[in-house]
Amino acid sequence: MAIAEESYRLSNLKTLEAESIGIIREVAAEFENPVMLYSVGKDSSVMAHLAIKAFYPKKVPFPLLHIDTGYKFPEMYEFRDQYTKKHDLDLKVHRNEDAIKRGINPLTVGTVKCCAELKTKALLDGLKEGGYDAAFGGARRDEEKSRAKERIFSFRDKHGQWNPKDQKPELWNLFNSKIDPGESIRVFPLSNWTELDIWTYIYHENIEIVPLYFAKKRPVIEKHGQLIPVYTDEHEEDVKEVMCRFRTLGCHYCTGAVRSEADTLPKIIEEMMVARHSERITRVIDHDQDSSMEQKKKEGYF
Amino acid sequence: MKGSDSLIEQSQNIDLLRFATAGSVDDGKSTLIGRLLYDSKSIFEDQLHLIKTFSKAHRNQEIDYSLVTDGLKSEREQGITIDVAYRFYSTPKRRFIIADTPGHEQYTRNMATGASNASLALILIDARNGVVTQTKRHSFISSLLGIRNFVVAVNKMDLVDYSEEVFENIVSEFNAFADKLSDESIYFIPISALKGDNVIERSENMPWYKGSTLLDYLENVNVTGGRNLTDFRFPVQYVNWGGGDDFRGYCGTIASGIIHKGDEVRVLPSGKTSRISRIVTYDGDLDHAFAPMAVTLCLEDDIDISRGDMIAKVDDLPVIAGSLEANIVWMDSEPMQMGKDYVIKHTTSTVKGSFSEVLHEFDPEDISMRSSEFLSLNEIGKVKVELKAPIFADIYSENRISGSFIVIDPHTNQTAAAGMITKYKQVSPDKACKAVKPRVIRYPGDKKEEAQANYDRLSMQGTHCIYVDDELLQENVCKGIPVDSAQYSDTIEGLCEIVTRSGVSVVLCSDHVNS
Numbered sequence A: 001m002a003i004a005e006e007s008y009r010l011s012n013l014k015t016l017e018a019e020s021i022g023i024i025r026e027v028a029a030e031f032e033n034p035v036m037l038y039s040v041g042k043d044s045s046v047m048a049h050l051a052i053k054a055f056y057p058k059k060v061p062f063p064l065l066h067i068d069t070g071y072k073f074p075e076m077y078e079f080r081d082q083y084t085k086k087h088d089l090d091l092k093v094h095r096n097e098d099a100i101k102r103g104i105n106p107l108t109v110g111t112v113k114c115c116a117e118l119k120t121k122a123l124l125d126g127l128k129e130g131g132y133d134a135a136f137g138g139a140r141r142d143e144e145k146s147r148a149k150e151r152i153f154s155f156r157d158k159h160g161q162w163n164p165k166d167q168k169p170e171l172w173n174l175f176n177s178k179i180d181p182g183e184s185i186r187v188f189p190l191s192n193w194t195e196l197d198i199w200t201y202i203y204h205e206n207i208e209i210v211p212l213y214f215a216k217k218r219p220v221i222e223k224h225g226q227l228i229p230v231y232t233d234e235h236e237e238d239v240k241e242v243m244c245r246f247r248t249l250g251c252h253y254c255t256g257a258v259r260s261e262a263d264t265l266p267k268i269i270e271e272m273m274v275a276r277h278s279e280r281i282t283r284v285i286d287h288d289q290d291s292s293m294e295q296k297k298k299e300g301y302f
Numbered sequence B: 001m002k003g004s005d006s007l008i009e010q011s012q013n014i015d016l017l018r019f020a021t022a023g024s025v026d027d028g029k030s031t032l033i034g035r036l037l038y039d040s041k042s043i044f045e046d047q048l049h050l051i052k053t054f055s056k057a058h059r060n061q062e063i064d065y066s067l068v069t070d071g072l073k074s075e076r077e078q079g080i081t082i083d084v085a086y087r088f089y090s091t092p093k094r095r096f097i098i099a100d101t102p103g104h105e106q107y108t109r110n111m112a113t114g115a116s117n118a119s120l121a122l123i124l125i126d127a128r129n130g131v132v133t134q135t136k137r138h139s140f141i142s143s144l145l146g147i148r149n150f151v152v153a154v155n156k157m158d159l160v161d162y163s164e165e166v167f168e169n170i171v172s173e174f175n176a177f178a179d180k181l182s183d184e185s186i187y188f189i190p191i192s193a194l195k196g197d198n199v200i201e202r203s204e205n206m207p208w209y210k211g212s213t214l215l216d217y218l219e220n221v222n223v224t225g226g227r228n229l230t231d232f233r234f235p236v237q238y239v240n241w242g243g244g245d246d247f248r249g250y251c252g253t254i255a256s257g258i259i260h261k262g263d264e265v266r267v268l269p270s271g272k273t274s275r276i277s278r279i280v281t282y283d284g285d286l287d288h289a290f291a292p293m294a295v296t297l298c299l300e301d302d303i304d305i306s307r308g309d310m311i312a313k314v315d316d317l318p319v320i321a322g323s324l325e326a327n328i329v330w331m332d333s334e335p336m337q338m339g340k341d342y343v344i345k346h347t348t349s350t351v352k353g354s355f356s357e358v359l360h361e362f363d364p365e366d367i368s369m370r371s372s373e374f375l376s377l378n379e380i381g382k383v384k385v386e387l388k389a390p391i392f393a394d395i396y397s398e399n400r401i402s403g404s405f406i407v408i409d410p411h412t413n414q415t416a417a418a419g420m421i422t423k424y425k426q427v428s429p430d431k432a433c434k435a436v437k438p439r440v441i442r443y444p445g446d447k448k449e450e451a452q453a454n455y456d457r458l459s460m461q462g463t464h465c466i467y468v469d470d471e472l473l474q475e476n477v478c479k480g481i482p483v484d485s486a487q488y489s490d491t492i493e494g495l496c497e498i499v500t501r502s503g504v505s506v507v508l509c510s511d512h513v514n515s
Helices: A012-029 A042-055 A074-086 A097-101 A111-129 A195-205 A263-278 A293-301 B004-015 B029-039 B045-059 B066-079 B105-115 B133-144 B164-178 B214-220 B428-436 B448-460 B470-475 B488-501
Strands: A034-037 A066-067 A093-096 A134-138 A155-156 A185-186 A215-222 A226-229 A240-245 B015-022 B085-090 B094-101 B120-126 B148-157 B186-191 B233-235 B237-243 B248-253 B257-260 B266-270 B273-282 B287-288 B294-299 B310-313 B319-330 B342-346 B350-365 B368-370 B380-393 B403-406 B415-425 B442-444 B465-469 B505-509
Touching: A012 A042, A012 A134, A012 A195, A012 B015, A012 B237, A012 B248, A012 B294, A012 B470, A034 A042, A042 A195, A074 A093, A093 A111, A185 B442, A195 A263, A240 B319, B015 B029, B015 B105, B015 B133, B029 B085, B029 B214, B085 B287, B094 B105, B094 B214, B105 B294, B105 B319, B105 B505, B120 B133, B120 B415, B133 B164, B133 B319, B133 B380, B148 B164, B148 B380, B164 B186, B186 B214, B233 B248, B257 B273, B342 B380, B380 B415, B442 B448, B448 B465, B448 B505, B465 B470, B488 B505
Parallel strands: A034 A066, A034 A134, A066 A093, A134 A185, B015 B094, B015 B120, B120 B148, B148 B186, B442 B505, B465 B505
Antiparallel strands: A155 A185, A215 A226, A215 A240, B085 B094, B233 B310, B237 B248, B248 B294, B257 B287, B266 B273, B266 B310, B273 B294, B319 B380, B319 B415, B342 B350, B342 B403, B350 B368, B350 B380, B403 B415
């Protein structure tokens, strides 16, 4: 009768994957009109991949919503369109057309106002317009301190606001899906994933991501220590070719590249570890002090 | 790059341990978690720089570990640290998710939130104060939630001169309290989170302590419990069909047990049986799957199945329960109203139910029971629940998933309580008999205890059954028959035949049966 526990153990990534798929299916079953927010970034790619897995061999039963500011990198639009087409995903795009028409951009109104108009307002309007009662987001708890406290099912009042002081208890894998008309929830299936989990999973599952994440020689202008990519053929004085890549993707006004040689996933993962753990930390667990990368990896970067 | 390839490979194979911290506000939790995160290099560079700068300027020390987690000071002023925070760290051996729970009594419900998915509780005790009320309350809730692995870290040993006597006294004190809990495995470690003794590195100040350091223990502890691999339970979460082909699959997360392609299953509440024709995943069909995998099952027969139904193996079913007894942690500022209709969410089914009686309320101080009319915020008690529609349930101590439920107030949509089933009643014996085919459940002669436990469980579920072992047989039906003879085994088989035909199952514990 005794069962060998060992032969029925799931790896860390498989555990996280199962948990996320369970969350995605629960929302599809419990809500009238769910939607998955899709930013075209790496976390979104993982989330979309999990949705595809959750409903295989059938289609994903809800749309993906891209909140478009109009200022995303051309590579992102290209990737978005071919990825969603390839996987038979129902892509919806919402833009704050009025603000885009008015020529709102960070140079004229500042980043705070620009984001408020083109992202936050666009998101709330987009959700309202679609009549969505649940929206998946790719946020993770390891991203920043306040996120560490976010529930997996996160309630929003009629104005789309979150009240962190009064979160509902959330036990086991039993999620409270009861909302009143007009209210909605945000759901974070990647809550328990870390950045390293995301990258390792992308590597293991061969998930396609926007090529901007990989290093290659790109034409850029250096401003305030940031590398800003150049997309026009106009001859600019200071344009130079630099081997670089993007750690995060956003609008081309506000997203700089970093100098990097990392043109494969293992190299990206390695680079991330170095960036995260400065060379100045030389405290070694149970080892002599040695800050070489090789030694660090042994110490438990993976 | 080969080096990192194999490292990525390695990272895929480490397992994940979820643990919850518990203890009082000033037991040094932040410092301890901070040190674990710092020493496992799980802190972002920019944060670390700020922490060090602040430590030097305001604390006159190289690094104040409590700042690692208490970068939330400002949040605390805004009152957000009332809630559980999830933190992550990893070592080459394991990935950890820490539910860092609030120490304050009034936030018990948030502590329960954090502990509900943990398989280990890390309980901190201040060596100067010993076992305090909050230690007991958190230990009690952890135990109630089914956590069977406790690590008790007796902290601040540096402030009591690293005294073995102080440590031993706390061990005795905690053990005296823990005797009233369930059967936990408890491991005691004397530490100083501030100085680092026995956290990552062995303490030179406490040569009298011969056990593991905290990190060693967390990396190597074999956490059992919490996962039941015996009883297959598959609450149907989502029916996947349509779109112009004849594929029909039942999506869900295996709550417990193991399933193989070809296994005979029964679907509740209909009681219909079929076989597993496919276990579908995106990565290809599997020949078997186990908890907690999320899969899609296909059956050989076309049965009407919907969300909230339960698929189980024919010879091992949950109970179709119409009423329950359960341990309840009340979590709503609105107290429990007797007789009011609440919404009960259990696995993937949602039913109406009401509280008919509070059997008793627990005093966490000494786990004593007192009578109570109803439960209020953060109170814990045992109650009776009447359901308007049946659920397919197990006892919580045997099955965390099919033994737990949440209670939602239909007026406010608040999650009002968490419940852990301790007892249940079948909807009615008639219906139960239809669902459970009488059968013989066989055990070898040396498994008497196991057999009796299963018999007790079946009886409690309302399954009609009898218990038989060699001792009983030799006293009655097989009196005088030599145990190794064919006659002996034929008599047993005959008895089983008669009993099962009349609709009663047999739990049989004997080595002398026809093979």
